[in-house]
Amino acid sequence: MMDTKLETCSLCNKTSILMESHLIPRFVYEWIKNTSKTPYIRSSENINQRLQDGPKFYLLCEECEQFLSKLEDEFAKNFFKKIANYRNQSTTLTVTENMKTLILSVFWRCLIIYKDNENDRTNEDTEKLLLLIEDLKRQINTKCDSKIYFLPFYGKEPYYDIPQEYIYLLERCIQPADARFLDEPHRWYVVLKLPFMYFYIFSDGFSDAEISGGTEFTIGNIEIDKINTLPQILRAYIDNDYREFLKSKKDMSPTNIEKISRDMMKSNSNTGSDKSLYRSLGNKKRCIFIDI
Numbered sequence: 001m002m003d004t005k006l007e008t009c010s011l012c013n014k015t016s017i018l019m020e021s022h023l024i025p026r027f028v029y030e031w032i033k034n035t036s037k038t039p040y041i042r043s044s045e046n047i048n049q050r051l052q053d054g055p056k057f058y059l060l061c062e063e064c065e066q067f068l069s070k071l072e073d074e075f076a077k078n079f080f081k082k083i084a085n086y087r088n089q090s091t092t093l094t095v096t097e098n099m100k101t102l103i104l105s106v107f108w109r110c111l112i113i114y115k116d117n118e119n120d121r122t123n124e125d126t127e128k129l130l131l132l133i134e135d136l137k138r139q140i141n142t143k144c145d146s147k148i149y150f151l152p153f154y155g156k157e158p159y160y161d162i163p164q165e166y167i168y169l170l171e172r173c174i175q176p177a178d179a180r181f182l183d184e185p186h187r188w189y190v191v192l193k194l195p196f197m198y199f200y201i202f203s204d205g206f207s208d209a210e211i212s213g214g215t216e217f218t219i220g221n222i223e224i225d226k227i228n229t230l231p232q233i234l235r236a237y238i239d240n241d242y243r244e245f246l247k248s249k250k251d252m253s254p255t256n257i258e259k260i261s262r263d264m265m266k267s268n269s270n271t272g273s274d275k276s277l278y279r280s281l282g283n284k285k286r287c288i289f290i291d292i
Helices: 026-034 062-083 097-114 123-141 164-172 232-250 254-265 272-281
Strands: 018-022 041-043 046-051 056-061 092-095 148-152 175-182 187-194 197-202 220-223
Touching: 018 062, 026 041, 026 062, 046 254, 056 062, 056 097, 062 092, 062 097, 097 123, 097 148, 097 175, 097 187, 097 197, 123 175, 123 187, 164 232, 164 272, 187 232, 197 232
Parallel strands: none
Antiparallel strands: 018 056, 041 046, 092 220, 148 197, 175 187, 187 197
16 A cells, blocks of 8 residues: 655755655657566676666656656657667757756755765865755756756767777766765765766766866757767766676676576567677677676
């Protein structure tokens, strides 16, 4: 029986019955499953557990959930599916205010849930993170005034001279918003990974040289076939992402590797996951990759 007690909505602060909300929109997980050999996804938090959906939390009231759901529908149809497309990626995409708000809301949802996870943050880091969470909430409820950056993976690989073996990660993996802190001066950046794209935000305190090469996710048209640079700090972050990806795969048990093999044998179709796998391997021997 569903728990119907009244609680405070994290976004509007009204007392209401809360709905189960995805941190990463549901359509992203549906895309992963629809383009995969298997009907499952896996998380690096427990690589040996098969899942059919992403994490959900009682976070929002029905009104706020419906508000963000409408933004998700617009972003999925008019942006995400035009890049996360193995057959025909669009070269020009139109960014709207709703899309910026939606991306901020995903940053916010992830950070508010995972802010207390085990980490090596200092007290000063935590204070900055809490201020960021509150500022994102303000912008969702009013207007986005953060400068969001965007990195798509478009066209012929390898992308941006990133090693070819990263392609599976770049095209298929999801990573909830992650905040990183630097000193001298004290500053932060946050990164969100969706299939075929990264979104990221820099705080004040970064020099022009540190963030040069980024493409702003700004209202209007973006010609993604013209994007050919990225900040060095994001390149280093992607290197770390790949190391974590490999670490997760090593933790998979032989039993689960066998399960994946059996699931893959049931499908004779050439899926998106096959295409990413082949591009990632190049001339190397075929091995098993997983969607995490």
